[in-house]
Amino acid sequence: MDIRSAAIDLGLISPEIIILASAMVVLLLGTVLKSRGLMAFLSLLGLVVGLVLVLQQWSQPQSGYYGMVLKDNFSVFFSVVFIMTAIITLLMARDYLIAKHIDRHEFYTLLMFSTVGMMLMAGSTDLVVIFLGLEIMSVPLYVMAGMNKIDPKSNESGIKYFMIGAFASSFLVFGIALLYGASGTTDLRRIMADFSFLKMQSELLLYSGALLVMTGFAFKVAAVPFHMWVPDVYEGAPTPVTGFFSVGPKAAGFAALLRICVYGFSGMAELTAVFWLLAVLTMVVGNVLAIFQNNIKRMLAYSSIAHAGYILVALTAGGEGAVSSAVYYLLAYMFFNLGGFTIVTIIDSRTGSNSQIDEIKGLAGRHPYLASLLALFMFALAGFPPTAGFMGKFYIFSEAVRNGFVWLTVIAVMNSLVSVFYYLRVVVAAFFGKPDQEFSPVSFSPALFIALLVTAVGTLALGCFPGYWLELSQMSMFPII
Amino acid sequence: MIPIAHYLILGGLLFAIGAVGVIVSRNLIVMFMSIELMLNAANLAIIAFSRSLNLMDGHVFVFLIMAVAAAEAAVGLAIIIAIFRNRETINADKFNLLRR
Numbered sequence: 001m002d003i004r005s006a007a008i009d010l011g012l013i014s015p016e017i018i019i020l021a022s023a024m025v026v027l028l029l030g031t032v033l034k035s036r037g038l039m040a041f042l043s044l045l046g047l048v049v050g051l052v053l054v055l056q057q058w059s060q061p062q063s064g065y066y067g068m069v070l071k072d073n074f075s076v077f078f079s080v081v082f083i084m085t086a087i088i089t090l091l092m093a094r095d096y097l098i099a100k101h102i103d104r105h106e107f108y109t110l111l112m113f114s115t116v117g118m119m120l121m122a123g124s125t126d127l128v129v130i131f132l133g134l135e136i137m138s139v140p141l142y143v144m145a146g147m148n149k150i151d152p153k154s155n156e157s158g159i160k161y162f163m164i165g166a167f168a169s170s171f172l173v174f175g176i177a178l179l180y181g182a183s184g185t186t187d188l189r190r191i192m193a194d195f196s197f198l199k200m201q202s203e204l205l206l207y208s209g210a211l212l213v214m215t216g217f218a219f220k221v222a223a224v225p226f227h228m229w230v231p232d233v234y235e236g237a238p239t240p241v242t243g244f245f246s247v248g249p250k251a252a253g254f255a256a257l258l259r260i261c262v263y264g265f266s267g268m269a270e271l272t273a274v275f276w277l278l279a280v281l282t283m284v285v286g287n288v289l290a291i292f293q294n295n296i297k298r299m300l301a302y303s304s305i306a307h308a309g310y311i312l313v314a315l316t317a318g319g320e321g322a323v324s325s326a327v328y329y330l331l332a333y334m335f336f337n338l339g340g341f342t343i344v345t346i347i348d349s350r351t352g353s354n355s356q357i358d359e360i361k362g363l364a365g366r367h368p369y370l371a372s373l374l375a376l377f378m379f380a381l382a383g384f385p386p387t388a389g390f391m392g393k394f395y396i397f398s399e400a401v402r403n404g405f406v407w408l409t410v411i412a413v414m415n416s417l418v419s420v421f422y423y424l425r426v427v428v429a430a431f432f433g434k435p436d437q438e439f440s441p442v443s444f445s446p447a448l449f450i451a452l453l454v455t456a457v458g459t460l461a462l463g464c465f466p467g468y469w470l471e472l473s474q475m476s477m478f479p480i481i
Numbered sequence: 482m483i484p485i486a487h488y489l490i491l492g493g494l495l496f497a498i499g500a501v502g503v504i505v506s507r508n509l510i511v512m513f514m515s516i517e518l519m520l521n522a523a524n525l526a527i528i529a530f531s532r533s534l535n536l537m538d539g540h541v542f543v544f545l546i547m548a549v550a551a552a553e554a555a556v557g558l559a560i561i562i563a564i565f566r567n568r569e570t571i572n573a574d575k576f577n578l579l580r581r
Binding site for chain 1: 527579
């Protein structure tokens with residue numbers, strides 16, 4: 001594939017620039033103007049323009065800044081996922097923020113800064129840029145988790161996320177240092193090109209560096225045994241922020257991990273065993289602990305751990321097909337998980353809500369359409385046809401079997417069956433639960449309606465007409481040189 | 482000329498001390514300082530490699546890491562102050578409202 005390359009090319013990073021610029025405009029204007037609705041609208045505008053600019057870059061692979069920024073289909077695909085996540089989060093957050101009296105313009109700014117960080121992470125093969133992108137993504141997230149300053153739970157969520165996040169980054173940096181020492185470069189493509197020579201020359205440095213980098217990312221994508229922070233952080237953070245956490249940083253972490261594993265460390269066959277173990281542990285622990293949760297945010301936190309496990313199955317399988325199955329799954333996961341979180345946000349916006357599963361009882365009697373949508377998203381999370389969840393899992397599992405990981409697939413399918421139990425529990429509570437008192441009605445706004453519409457249509461479209469989307473995810477595979 | 486191994490041993494030791502400090506300590510500020518120690522251990526290793534390989538890009542990377550550490554410090558201390566205002570403690574064991 002011919003990749004056009006220039007040293008400094010502002011057009012290449014125009015989506016990032018537009019989103020950053022609108023974030024700064026919102027940050028400055030917000031101090032002068034009182035209208036928070038206008039700030040939300042400006043942020044939405046910036047994100048939509050960024051999305052349009054990203055879509056223009058599809059199937060025109062370019063690189064710039066001395067090979068540090070790479071805009072291939074892979075990074076464009078992931079950038080679309082990140083911007084969509086930010087847009088849906090923004091739409092669902094507005095009413096919640098007003099209801100909880102934390103409607104500050106900084107929220108929109110931080111959301112956009114974080115999105116830019118994710119786009120940088122997916123759009124580079126250089127470990128320095130991946131690290132910088134990771135930090136640009138994470139630092140705003142720490143603030144967002146602790147945004148409800150007067151709520152001690154939100155404080156705790158922020159401090160826990162910050163400590164674990166900074167701890168994980170230092171592992172990552174030390175790993176990058178060792179890889180740099182072993183190879184004299186931080187570019188994954190160059191590490192891969194000289195891999196067999198480097199392995200002979202400095203095997204110990206290379207392997208310990210790779211393991212430390214893996215540890216850093218395992219924290220970020222919440223793979224077991226580096227998952228302890230997830231339920232606490234997810235429970236304490238404001239609900240729309242939790243929705244953003246469960247999709248954006250996870251997808252960004254996997255984007256970087258896919259690049260690192262397929263570009264940099266493809267020569268390390270031993271890592272397959274590590275990933276096998278991580279995948280099994282992540283799926284089993286996530287699914288089993290999710291059964292015992294009474295708080296819906298904690299339940300979804302464990303469920304997000306379990307979903308990270310399914311994507312790790314694809315990483316274990318390796319190869320082009322598996323990577324595109326992981327990409328497809330992340331797109332599908334964005335739609336149905338954000339959809340589920342939109343409904344949890346709507347229910348949480350009522351005063352006195354504590355996001356317990358029992359509080360959903362009686363939802364179907366009051367809001368039948370909302371309850372049906374909740375059922376749709378839960379079925380998708382559990383992996384029922386004809387939703388996106390089924391196609392995503394089917395694709396990952398079939399790729400794993402094709403690459404000879406039969407036992408891993410058997411464990412994954414069994415875990416998938418276990419997960420049906422706790423997802424259905426929510427649906428049963430919504431439709432058949434007898435509420436202790438009358439279900440207090442929820443309020444609706446056009447923004448919430450659009451968020452629900454986009455996620456529901458996405459969930460069904462990826463499930464019913466998978467052909468087109470599968471082709472897109474296959475096109476977004478980066479070239480393995 | 483000091484051999485590269487000495488720098489690496491020092492860096493590794495600092496990193497290990499930092500990691501143990503994060504796990505053992507209960508004071509948020511001390512935990513945070515330990516994390517800074519880990520980052521600086523990585524900086525030391527990068528600079529040592531950069532000198533021994535005669536490459537300049539390691540020096541630049543270290544500056545970037547220092548900038549990132551400063552940004553993290555700003556945000557982290559702000560979060561610690563926010564939590565201290567509500568709870569009047571920075572003992573990590575006291576933060577157990579979640580997980581119930």
